[in-house]
Amino acid sequence: MSKLRVNAFSLSLDGYGAGPDQDLQNPLGVGGPAVHKWAFSTRTFRKMFGEEGGATTGADEDFAARSFENVGAWILGRNMFGPIRGEWPDDSWKGWWGDNPPYHVPVFVLTHHERAPITMEGGTTFYFVTDGIHSALEQAKAAAGGKDVRVGGGVATIRQYLQERLIDEMHLAISPVLLGRGESLFSGLDMLKLGYQCTEQVATALATHVAIKRA
Amino acid sequence: MSKLRVNAFSLSLDGYGAGPDQDLQNPLGVGGPAVHKWAFSTRTFRKMFGEEGGATTGADEDFAARSFENVGAWILGRNMFGPIRGEWPDDSWKGWWGDNPPYHVPVFVLTHHERAPITMEGGTTFYFVTDGIHSALEQAKAAAGGKDVRVGGGVATIRQYLQERLIDEMHLAISPVLLGRGESLFSGLDMLKLGYQCTEQVATALATHVAIKRA
Numbered sequence: 001m002s003k004l005r006v007n008a009f010s011l012s013l014d015g016y017g018a019g020p021d022q023d024l025q026n027p028l029g030v031g032g033p034a035v036h037k038w039a040f041s042t043r044t045f046r047k048m049f050g051e052e053g054g055a056t057t058g059a060d061e062d063f064a065a066r067s068f069e070n071v072g073a074w075i076l077g078r079n080m081f082g083p084i085r086g087e088w089p090d091d092s093w094k095g096w097w098g099d100n101p102p103y104h105v106p107v108f109v110l111t112h113h114e115r116a117p118i119t120m121e122g123g124t125t126f127y128f129v130t131d132g133i134h135s136a137l138e139q140a141k142a143a144a145g146g147k148d149v150r151v152g153g154g155v156a157t158i159r160q161y162l163q164e165r166l167i168d169e170m171h172l173a174i175s176p177v178l179l180g181r182g183e184s185l186f187s188g189l190d191m192l193k194l195g196y197q198c199t200e201q202v203a204t205a206l207a208t209h210v211a212i213k214r215a
Numbered sequence: 216m217s218k219l220r221v222n223a224f225s226l227s228l229d230g231y232g233a234g235p236d237q238d239l240q241n242p243l244g245v246g247g248p249a250v251h252k253w254a255f256s257t258r259t260f261r262k263m264f265g266e267e268g269g270a271t272t273g274a275d276e277d278f279a280a281r282s283f284e285n286v287g288a289w290i291l292g293r294n295m296f297g298p299i300r301g302e303w304p305d306d307s308w309k310g311w312w313g314d315n316p317p318y319h320v321p322v323f324v325l326t327h328h329e330r331a332p333i334t335m336e337g338g339t340t341f342y343f344v345t346d347g348i349h350s351a352l353e354q355a356k357a358a359a360g361g362k363d364v365r366v367g368g369g370v371a372t373i374r375q376y377l378q379e380r381l382i383d384e385m386h387l388a389i390s391p392v393l394l395g396r397g398e399s400l401f402s403g404l405d406m407l408k409l410g411y412q413c414t415e416q417v418a419t420a421l422a423t424h425v426a427i428k429r430a
Contacts, residue, residue, distance in 0.1 A: 013387075013389075013401075013413055013425060013427075014230070014401035014404075014406055015229070015230050015401060015402075031407065172228075174228075174389070174423070176413040176415075176416035176425055177413055178406040178407050178411055178412060178413055178427070179407060180405040180406050180407030180408050180409075181405050181407075181408075184402065186228075186229035186230060187230075187399065187402050189229075190395040190396050191229055191393040191395050192246065192393050192394060192395030192396075193395050193396075194395075196393060197393060198228055198391040198392055198393055200391075201391035201418075201420070201423075203416075203418025203419075203423050204418075205416070208389070208416075208418055208423040210228060210391055212228075212393070
């Protein structure tokens, strides 16, 4: 059955998915990139951004590679698509990733801003969903053709789907970095009551990878 | 120089130092013991509670053994000494640990309840400090005779010392367990602004051990 998944989602030791003061210069927030260091070390992610090299084995690469397997559609919060805290400047904005985004499948962007779909190179089409997370999930499942739907983030979007118990499994990577402030993934969210438990833990020098599943 | 340390302090994945609904039956809170599974696996902690066996090598045992090295005095929050959320029933209460507590040095208990010191077997003396965390630290440093002072917890006590930038180093053990609710160590505490950073990460199957130091 098609699952709703979160993969390769990086958190700081103090539980933040991005650093404070996100803006165009710092889309991951101040200090944010350090939280993603494990991902930048892998061949899978380096290749995604057109770079050479990177680890081809080990748990970091395993989790990176698994994160792209069997994904038929994505759901993104608006900040994942456009400049932070203001949707996007105008409709010439086509996301952070250039003409050939690393999705290659339909991507459903949660927003309050109506907009026609944009077909990009390489198989990515951005659809803009203004009627909420349930509608986005329904559309994404239909588009995924039996494959899984992956929620890319950010924290607020993942929290909304967790709160509704709609996420089937999550892979988080906890990095040995303190961010101090930011968006907390777990704060005020009773994961146990929502039926989630940790089912796997594998650590590398750069991150502790954990799998969390809904019972 | 004598340091103020936190060692072998266990946290859940979602950042809680103890589970919810702590009481006499559940001093670690509901679900709390699972967070300490790594410690119960070590020879050092098993021996402390009069049990045989346990790992004698590996990072779990290393961090457990290091946690007791060069400790000249302890500071405990009131819940670490007596029944949760009500100080203790009466002055016949001598802590959770029986006649020979596993401290073997002076222990300073933060409380609002004045009480004469209690000398226990094996070198532990409990002193009750009613005039705040700075007074407790001063008394503990004087009693430690040049060795370090270890803050045993709980979360609220550690947070108070962190907020005042008085803790020099912390060893946390993050367990692959969700507690859902409880006392959050980091929530609302800007560790970066307070000058702390993560300097070490070593993981086992049971926990990710991290060292955090003040710059």
